[in-house]
Amino acid sequence: MREEELKWYQRAKVRHLLEGDANTKYYHLLANGKHRKTRIFQLHDGDNIIEGDAHLKEHITSYYKNMFGPPDNSVVELNEHYVQDIPRVSEEENEYLTGNFSEAEVRAAIFQMEHNKAPGPDGFLAEFYQVFCDLIKLDLMSLFNDFQEGNLPLHSLNFGNIILLPKKMMLGLFNNTDQSVC
Secondary structure: OHHHHHHHHHHHHHHHHHHOOOOOHHHHHHHHHHHHHOOOOEEEEOOEEEEOHHHHHHHHHHHHHHHHOOOOOOOOOOOOOOOOOOOOOOHHHHHHHHOOOOHHHHHHHHHHOOOOOOOOOOOOOHHHHHHOHHHHHHHHHHHHHHHHHOOOOHHHOOOOOOOOOOOOOOOOOOOOOOOOOO
């Protein structure tokens, strides 16, 4: 029996390889068969038979609602007008948070970045900023000030320009008649 089963299994496999993806009756039988396997046509609930999509959805929904029970009464209330217990930022903290960036803050942030990590969107590693901090600090401070004032176009920071430059033939490079390059 096992050998007979293997024989038919292998024949079906060969047929599937030959006709499985072609627009044949065999392909449509396979596709419809898979659809029928995953679809619920009717349910038996005791002596009742439930059919039809609307009745099936209604029965399944009520079954699981009853299974899990009614929702518990919650003491949590979401009231947008109740804000007395929410901690707020003081005026002094707000001024500090919205104030201009200082060179010391920027320098401290640069030297807190970890070494040997993936480069940022600009392609530079943290080591670059740390080694050349004194050289690029004016450019960085200008960047942070533009950000603070709202003049920095954030959407274009991750864009790049690709410029195609035409190659110029160097004189004397291809003097011979054979201009093939190895």
